[in-house]
Amino acid sequence: MDNDASMILNDELPPDHRSGFVAVIGKPNVGKSTLINAWLGEKVAIVSPKPQTTRHRLRGILTRPDAQIIFVDTPGIHRPRHKLGEFMVETATKSIPDADVVLFMVDVSEMPTAEDEQIAQLIEDRGQSPVILVLNKADLLPPDKVQPHSDAYFELVQYDEWMMISATRGDNRDKLVDMIVARLPEGPRYYPPDQLTDQTMRFIAAELIREQVLRFVHQEVPHAVAVAVGEWKQRREDLTYIGATVYVEKDSQKGIIIGQGGRMLKRIGQAARGEIEQLVGNRVYLELWVKVRKKWRKDEDELRRLGYALPRKKS
Ligand SMILES: Nc1nc2c(ncn2[C@@H]2O[C@H](COP(=O)(O)OP(=O)(O)OP(=O)(O)O)[C@@H](O)[C@H]2O)c(=O)[nH]1
Ligand SMILES: [Mg+2]
Incomplete structure (x- = not known):
């Protein structure tokens, strides 16, 4: 194999192969980076219990025989207090219109906040692509809160589909990938199959x-x-x-x-x-x-x- 194009091996793909960019959007600390790492089985993005961990847009690439998903991890959208914060929020916001699918991730173990509301509005204003509402941290959700919390998020945003998951425990993680693939356009691979990220x-x-x-x-x-x-x-x-x-x-x-x-x-x-x-x-x-x-x-x-x-x- 002597060049990148041949490494991608697009000629061996099924004719209905799908590919595209999936922006993972949400407020800080909801588990965006955790989910992408879990899907890839490698740490491409750092994770911490403190909010505002991710500062850059970074790609995590998941290659399957039938599809290549390019997950776009983004900084948590918040009210910025300095130029770094502005950079982070702008970075995340700019990823919305470029995405083939938008994952709007929330922490379902808590009720929505004003930040979730603002992000929902942002997605509605900027996005043209299907929106999947991802209710994360299901493992922390007490049974009596399932209905009221989910309902509050359902009312918040115009979504095409939704899924309740636990990024850390694994509930519905694979199902969510299949849901995403079904929403991706047909297209070739953008990256060689063994490449996990665009970061150096x-x-x-x-x-x-x-x-x-x-x-x-x-x-x-x-x-x-x-x-x-x-x-x-x-x-x-x-x-x-x-x-x-x-x-x-x-x-x-x-x-x-x-x-x-x-x-x-x-x-x-x-x-x-x-x-x-x-x-x-x-x-x-x-x-x-x-x-x-x-x-x-x-x-x-x-x-x-x-x-x-x-x-x-x-x-
Ligand atoms: N219990 C539980 N904790 C989770 C889950 N997903 C993520 N976490 C935890 O939530 C914290 C934040 O996770 P991150 O992946 O850094 O969150 P993020 O949305 O990328 O945050 P920013 O980069 O700050 O926007 C970490 O302590 C994770 O271990 C989950 O499904 N269940
Ligand atoms: Mg992060």
């Missing part, structure tokens, strides 16, 4: 470090963190050297990330190293630095430098 290893490694920051550091601090991977070198056949910088906004946050005697940074580094070793498939030597970039979340130039590229303002 470097980006995923930086995210895996940020995931551990979200895990170990609390309150506002993890939200003020950005991670950039600098050096990436194959030192030996079985050892990769990775140097990364953890950016924070204040000296006090730097102190928290480093911790007493460097203990917190060590903890973050060790946990992230384990995850990155799984990603690259060999041993990793991970070196971390912590730097202050004052108010980077409010500064467009800083955001761009850290990989949160906003569209250029029209002059």
Whole structure:
């Protein structure tokens, strides 16, 4: 196989093969990234119990003999408080009109909030494609709340179909994929069958470090963190050297990330190293630095430098 086109092997596909883009939209923390990872059987997107974990649009690619689904994971839509938040919300919003199918994901264990309502409106205004309402976290839903909670969501949005699932426990996960495939247009594969994401290893490694920051550091601090991977070198056949910088906004946050005697940074580094070793498939030597970039979340130039590229303002 000598080029990407032949790797995709489209000539072997059945004539009614389906493909398309499926945007997963919802407020923060409802389980969008968890579901995509579960479908792919690999961690392509980081996950955390804290809201506003995902910051970029990223693709997770599921290839079956009869279909290729390109899931588009998006940042949770919320009321932004700084330019990073604006970037995140705009990124998610822009994915709606481009999608062949929109999955509107909600947390059915709780009643809808104003955020869910706004997103429902956004989907109605921007979307032209079928909408599947996904009621997630069914495992947390007490039996007496099934009807009132579901009804509240059914009233919220104009949907074509709905499914109640548990992304973590697995209820109806496969059924939902079949429901999606039935709604996709006929078309070829866009990616080689073994490709799981459009993200680079470097980006995923930086995210895996940020995931551990979200895990170990609390309150506002993890939200003020950005991670950039600098050096990436194959030192030996079985050892990769990775140097990364953890950016924070204040000296006090730097102190928290480093911790007493460097203990917190060590903890973050060790946990992230384990995850990155799984990603690259060999041993990793991970070196971390912590730097202050004052108010980077409010500064467009800083955001761009850290990989949160906003569209250029029209002059
Ligand atoms: N009990 C339960 N927890 C879930 C389920 N799905 C996701 N979670 C948990 O919900 C939390 C948030 O999951 P994420 O996948 O990061 O949520 P997200 O929608 O991608 O969040 P943002 O990236 O912030 O928009 C994590 O702690 C998950 O383990 C589920 O079906 N049941
Ligand atoms: Mg997410």
